[in-house]
Amino acid sequence: MDQEVLVLPEEDDGVRVITCSGAFDQATLEPLRRACAPALADPAVRRIVLDVSRVTFADSSMLNTMLRLLRTSSLVLAGPLPRTLARVLELTQADRLFPTADGMREARTL
Numbered sequence: 847m848d849q850e851v852l853v854l855p856e857e858d859d860g861v862r863v864i865t866c867s868g869a870f871d872q873a874t875l876e877p878l879r880r881a882c883a884p885a886l887a888d889p890a891v892r893r894i895v896l897d898v899s900r901v902t903f904a905d906s907s908m909l910n911t912m913l914r915l916l917r918t919s920s921l922v923l924a925g926p927l928p929r930t931l932a933r934v935l936e937l938t939q940a941d942r943l944f945p946t947a948d949g950m951r952e953a954r955t956l
Contacts, residue, residue: 851877853885860892861954863924867900872907879911886919895953897924904931909940916943924953 849868856862862885866878885891894915901908908931915921923946927935935941947953 849874849877851881853881859954860890861895862888862891862893863895863897863950863954865897865900867902869903870901870908871903871905875907875911878908882911882915886915891919893920893922893954893956895922895924895950897950897953898927898931899925901928901931904928904934906934906938909934909938912944913940921945922947922953922956924950 849866849870852865854863854865864878864881864885868874870878882894885894896912896915898904912921912923921944923944925946926948927946932941935944945956947956
């Protein structure tokens with residue numbers, strides 16, 4: 847499964863943006879975990895925005911990673927949420943837990 851995780855250049859607003867595209871499951875989540883670690887360790891980062899608009903597949907492993915991020919930081923999902931990810935969130939009722947925005951501009955300010 848192909849996937850890509852990019853950390854966008856930092857701005858001075860305390861928001862770290864990480865974009866995800868492709869398929870994410872237990873075997874392919876390590877790049878996302880590695881990308882998030884510096885943001886979690888940086889006290890200047892007050893919010894992580896995870897752009898999931900181009901995720902083509904997500905399973906419970908991706909959900910668990912997102913839940914860990916939510917517990918340890920201020921996490922916002924930037925969408926629109928892809929159908930597969932929205933379905934995982936809906937089935938697990940985790941959709942109620944994640945602040946979600948339809949675009950990057952809104953996500954940066956939630």
